Amino acid sequence: MFDTLSDKLDAALKNVKGEGRINELNIAETMREVRRALLDADVNYQVAKDFTNKVKETVTDEKVLQAVNPGQQFVKAIHDELVYLLGDVHVDLNKAKKPPTVILVAGLQGAGKTTFVGKLALFLKAKGRSPLVAAADVYRPAAVDQLETLAAQVKVPVFSIRDAAGVPEKDAVRVAREAVAEAKRTGRDTVLIDTAGRLHVDEAMMEEVVAIKRETDPDEILFVVDAMTGQDAVNTAKAFNDQLDVDGVVLTKLDGDTRGGAALSIRSVVEKPIKFASMGEKLDALTEFYPDRMAQRILGMGDVVSFVEKAQEQFDEEEAEKLQRKFRTQDFDLQDFYDQLQKIKNMGSLKDLLGMIPGVGRAVKELDVDDDAFRHIEALIQSMTPFERANPDKLNGSRRRRVAQGAGLEVQDVNALLKQFREMKKMMKTMSKLQGKGRAVDPTQLLTGR
Structure with a gap:
C-alpha cells in the first residue's frame, strides 16, 4: 500500500535534504517531483496541483526560508498537507439516538x-x-x-x-x-x-x-x-x-x-x-x-499509535504484570511462550506490524515476511505434553525425538527451539534486573504501551 508513492516522495525530498537553505530553485525542483509522484500514483490532477501549490506556499514563508534544515521543513509541510488531503481528522460512525x-x-x-x-x-x-x-x-x-x-x-x-x-x-x-x-x-x-x-x-x-x-x-x-x-x-x-x-x-x-x-x-x-x-x-x-x-x-514515519492499539487489544494490564513477574522469577515456560505467539499473530500481518514501526517499513518492504513464520514453533510446542511445556529442561533425547516426530520435523529443530528459548529467558532476566536498577524498560511495556 502506497509503497511506490512513498518511494517517489522520498526521492523528491532528497533534493532538499542535503541543502543548507530553502531557495526558489530547490523549491521548484522538489515541487515538480512531488507533483509527478502524485500523478504517477493516479491522484486527481486538480488535487495534485492544489496539493503542491499549498506546500509551496507553506515552504516559501519567510520564516521557513531562513530555516537551517529545509528537508525537515519540507517533510512537515507535505505531512500536514497529506493529513488535510486525507480528511484532517478521524470521523466515527454515526449512532442513532434510539437503537437500532x-x-x-x-x-x-x-x-x-x-x-x-x-x-x-x-x-x-x-x-x-x-x-x-x-x-x-x-x-x-x-x-x-x-x-x-x-x-x-x-x-x-x-x-x-x-x-x-x-x-x-x-x-x-x-x-x-x-x-x-x-x-x-x-x-x-x-x-x-x-x-x-x-x-x-x-x-x-x-x-x-x-x-x-x-x-x-x-x-x-x-x-x-x-x-x-x-x-x-x-x-x-x-x-x-x-x-x-x-x-x-x-x-x-x-x-x-x-x-x-x-x-x-x-x-x-x-x-x-x-x-x-x-x-x-x-x-x-x-x-x-x-x-x-x-x-x-x-x-x-511508521504508525506507532496503531501498533500500540493493536497490542493493547491483546495484552491487558493484569496479564502484562503477571508476565513481568514470570520473567523476574524465571517461571516463564513454553506454554507462556506459545500463548504470547498467539497474541502476536492475532495482532495481524507480521509485515504490516513491522511497517508500523518508524524506520522499519522501508527496510522490510522487499522482504518476504511469512505470516506462518511461527508455524514450526507452534507445531513443536503442541507436540509436547503439559509437563514438558512447563519443564523444557526435562526434554531428554527420547522425548525430543517423539516431539519432533509429532510435529513432522527433525530433532535439530527441537534443539534449536530449546536453545532460543533459553537465550530468550536469559535476556529477559537481564532486562528485569536492569529495570530494577532503573536502567531499562520491561519488554511487556513495549507491547502494551504502558
Whole structure:
C-alpha cells in the first residue's frame, strides 16, 4: 500500500535534504517531483496541483526560508498537507439516538461490500455492540449464502427471507425494512444492510438503493470502493454521493497492487470522510481510518499509535504484570511462550506490524515476511505434553525425538527451539534486573504501551 508513492516522495525530498537553505530553485525542483509522484500514483490532477501549490506556499514563508534544515521543513509541510488531503481528522460512525443504529452499505459489484459487512460486524461486536446483518443483496448468486457464512464465523445473526423452497426473497426493500423491525424485536442495537452491486452505476440499482434509504432511514450510509480502481473509484463515489448523500467511504483491497490515488483524491472530490480501510480477506483485517497515521505511513514515519492499539487489544494490564513477574522469577515456560505467539499473530500481518514501526517499513518492504513464520514453533510446542511445556529442561533425547516426530520435523529443530528459548529467558532476566536498577524498560511495556 502506497509503497511506490512513498518511494517517489522520498526521492523528491532528497533534493532538499542535503541543502543548507530553502531557495526558489530547490523549491521548484522538489515541487515538480512531488507533483509527478502524485500523478504517477493516479491522484486527481486538480488535487495534485492544489496539493503542491499549498506546500509551496507553506515552504516559501519567510520564516521557513531562513530555516537551517529545509528537508525537515519540507517533510512537515507535505505531512500536514497529506493529513488535510486525507480528511484532517478521524470521523466515527454515526449512532442513532434510539437503537437500532441502521448502517446502509452500498457500492459497485466486486468492491468487497459483503466481506466488509462481515468485517464491520466483527469490529462492532468487539466494541460491545450487538449487530444484525441484513441480506439485501438479492441478485448476485449465492450472495445470501456468502453473508450467512461470514456472519456465522463472527457469530452474528443474519436476517434473510426465503420461500418454502429456500429461494431468497427478491424484494430488497422488504428485506431491509423487515430486518430493522427484527432488530427492534430482538433487542439488536445495530443493523448492517448489505445491498446489491452492479458492474457499473445504472439507474435501476440507484433507484433500489434510494428506496432502501427512504424505507429504513439509515443513520449511516457507507460507500465501499475498491482502491485498486484508481480514479474510476473517485468518479463512482461521486455518482453515488450525488444520489445517496453518503456519510463516509470505505477503501477496500488496500493490500493489493494499488497506487493510492483513490485514497488521496476521494476525500477532496467527494468531500466525505474515509472511515475504514480494509486490507486482506481475514475478517479482522479492518482498521479505522486516521488521516494523520496514514500520512505518517506514506512518508515512512511508521504508525506507532496503531501498533500500540493493536497490542493493547491483546495484552491487558493484569496479564502484562503477571508476565513481568514470570520473567523476574524465571517461571516463564513454553506454554507462556506459545500463548504470547498467539497474541502476536492475532495482532495481524507480521509485515504490516513491522511497517508500523518508524524506520522499519522501508527496510522490510522487499522482504518476504511469512505470516506462518511461527508455524514450526507452534507445531513443536503442541507436540509436547503439559509437563514438558512447563519443564523444557526435562526434554531428554527420547522425548525430543517423539516431539519432533509429532510435529513432522527433525530433532535439530527441537534443539534449536530449546536453545532460543533459553537465550530468550536469559535476556529477559537481564532486562528485569536492569529495570530494577532503573536502567531499562520491561519488554511487556513495549507491547502494551504502558
